[in-house]
Structures are given as structure tokens and as C-alpha cells.
Amino acid sequence: MAFINRKPLPFISLLYPFSAMAVKGLFLLLAIALTFLVVFDFSTAYDRPPAGKPLSVSHDRDSTSPQQVHISLVGEDKIRVTWISEDPTPSTVRYGTSPQVTNGISANGNASSYTYVTYKSGEIHDVVIGPLKPDTVYYYQCGLNSSPVFSFKTPPAQFPIKFAIVGDLGQTDWTNSTLQHVSKSNYNVFLLPGDLSYADTEQPLWDSFGMVVEPLASQSPWMVTQGNHEIEKIPAIHEDTFTAYNARWHMPFEESGSASNLYYSFEVFGVHVIMLGSYTDFGADSEQYKWLQSDLGKVDRTKTPWLVVLLHAPWYNSNYAHQGESESIDMKEAMEDLLYGARVDVVFAGHVHAYERFVSLLSF
Numbered sequence: 001m002a003f004i005n006r007k008p009l010p011f012i013s014l015l016y017p018f019s020a021m022a023v024k025g026l027f028l029l030l031a032i033a034l035t036f037l038v039v040f041d042f043s044t045a046y047d048r049p050p051a052g053k054p055l056s057v058s059h060d061r062d063s064t065s066p067q068q069v070h071i072s073l074v075g076e077d078k079i080r081v082t083w084i085s086e087d088p089t090p091s092t093v094r095y096g097t098s099p100q101v102t103n104g105i106s107a108n109g110n111a112s113s114y115t116y117v118t119y120k121s122g123e124i125h126d127v128v129i130g131p132l133k134p135d136t137v138y139y140y141q142c143g144l145n146s147s148p149v150f151s152f153k154t155p156p157a158q159f160p161i162k163f164a165i166v167g168d169l170g171q172t173d174w175t176n177s178t179l180q181h182v183s184k185s186n187y188n189v190f191l192l193p194g195d196l197s198y199a200d201t202e203q204p205l206w207d208s209f210g211m212v213v214e215p216l217a218s219q220s221p222w223m224v225t226q227g228n229h230e231i232e233k234i235p236a237i238h239e240d241t242f243t244a245y246n247a248r249w250h251m252p253f254e255e256s257g258s259a260s261n262l263y264y265s266f267e268v269f270g271v272h273v274i275m276l277g278s279y280t281d282f283g284a285d286s287e288q289y290k291w292l293q294s295d296l297g298k299v300d301r302t303k304t305p306w307l308v309v310l311l312h313a314p315w316y317n318s319n320y321a322h323q324g325e326s327e328s329i330d331m332k333e334a335m336e337d338l339l340y341g342a343r344v345d346v347v348f349a350g351h352v353h354a355y356e357r358f359v360s361l362l363s364f
């Protein structure tokens, strides 16, 4: 294909100012060079403003109603529906192309919950539905047949495919304005390269984050990877990492041959997307590295001419914030040659809360 990249990796580091773009337009962006700022003038680096005002989120749903509904892609033609109920209810989704979902298909899944210090989550339901047709509106109902009916649209099976990409979403008044902005973009798939709720061990904030994103995340697939705010380890008190993230945001890692929810890949028509984990092992002898090597080896550029990678901690960053971190420097050292060898088209990152884009870079 004519647009397979033959140059070093273009790298896009982003945060609040969201980027929603048709993939076909990416090369135009890459023509804009900002890397000279690193070398010649650090004084123009972006000073990130203080965090926005926290949102106050509540709901008036009863204890058996689905909450925090979100969907994600599974394989070529399936969707995972995830929701939470405070009390146990059936892990069942009724769905179809008509709003009368009781006439549609019924699919069953499972439910789980987790504990974190004194917090116990609600029932986290996980149901995979499909096969589904591309570019089609489906209606669906979770749990009891008295529940509200939601709808989503599947991605098209032709170009253009439109992604919205937002890192470090959080739950402040800026989150609201960003999501309002995103909602007008008519995107097909939402990509989030880490730092979702900023719960930072306060587990009810994961529930409020789920409510904040539900209006969008129930309508189009949301594909996420982890950031530093998802780790949530408290030494000697809660030693496990990513407990809430893994329980609430199950991504299709099994389908891409990965052993961990912290790194995986998926395909939307013509695009192979790799979600890497900045906060799990990435060295040459790590499981993630071996998986990445294997996943890149399976990419068929005649089927998916676009190859896109997302991760949280940027490998290139001209800002004062987050300089010199191992997740940036050592991960770049370990994996950049792999991505370059596979002719990855573009890498998106988050973490810094500033938007910048680079010309193609390699070992810079």
C-alpha cells in the first residue's frame, strides 16, 4: 500500500486538547515539526494549568438498574457490553436492530466483583454479543427486562474510520467540555491511552467515572490502556496492582493472544491498533515484549495497511513535566526498534497534559 510508513516513527503526545481525526489525515499532521523546541527553546514549554473542578456525579437509578454502561470491540464483529448493578441481576443482554429488543437476540455472560480495602464493588457484568453487521445501529438492554434500552453504532467496514483519542480523561469540568467536544465529532471508536478515572485508591470515584462516560461509552466502542493512575497499589495494605482497572475495563486481550489485560491489540477495518502497557514489564525478556514481537509478526498490511500504537508515558516529550521517567526512556530503549522494524505509522501517548506532535523520530 502506498501509505505504509518507511520513515522513523511519528510520535504524537496528547492530553486534554483532544484529537479526533480520520486516519487518512494523519500524514498531514506529521508534516508539522515541533521537535526544534526540545533543542533550541525550552522556555516556550507548555505550563500545564491546574486540574479542573471535580464533577459531582450521582444517579437516581435503583439498585438493580444497569449503571456505568460501556462497550468495547471484541474480534472483528463482536462487542463486549459491560455494566454494573448494585444488586445481583442477570448477566444478560437482549439486542437487535429494532428498539423492541425483546424481539431480538439474547446473550449471556458473567458477573464479578472486587474488594479494595473496605470497598466492595457492585456486580460487574460482562457480556459479549454478536456477530454484528458493520456500520449498523443496534439497540440493547442489560439485565432485567425493565431496564432502559441503549443503542450503539458498529464501525464501518470501509474507510474512512474515525477515531477520537483522549488521554488522561479524569472527571472534572474539563472532562465534561472535552466529552461534549468529542460527542460532536461523530467518531467510530474512542481510544484512551491511559489515566481514566483518577480515582487514585478512592474506589467510589471509579463508579462516578463510569457514570460520567456512560453517555458516550455506551454508544460507541471505547478501547483503553492503562496509565499510572490505574496502578492503585498501597504497600502493605493493597499489594495488587490494577485491581479496579482490570475488573471494570476488560479489553480483548485474550483474542489477541496476550496473557494480560494491560496490553493487547485489535483491528477495525484497515487499521491494526496496538495498546501497550507502560506500567508493566516491557524489557526484552518480558512477556509484553514477546507478545508485541509476535503480534507485529501477524500484522497483514494488505488487510490492515495502517498500524497504530498507543501507550501512556510518551517516548518523546518536550515539556518540563514527566521528563526522565523509566516508563518513557527505558520502554523506548527496549521497544522502539521493534516498532520501527514493523513500520508502525504513528504512536499516540498521554500523561503530560499537553498536545504536541513530532516529525518522524528514531532513537532521538
Ligand SMILES: [Fe+2]
Pocket (backbone or CB within 6 Å): 168, 194, 195, 227, 228, 229, 312, 350, 351, 352
Ligand atoms: Fe499519567
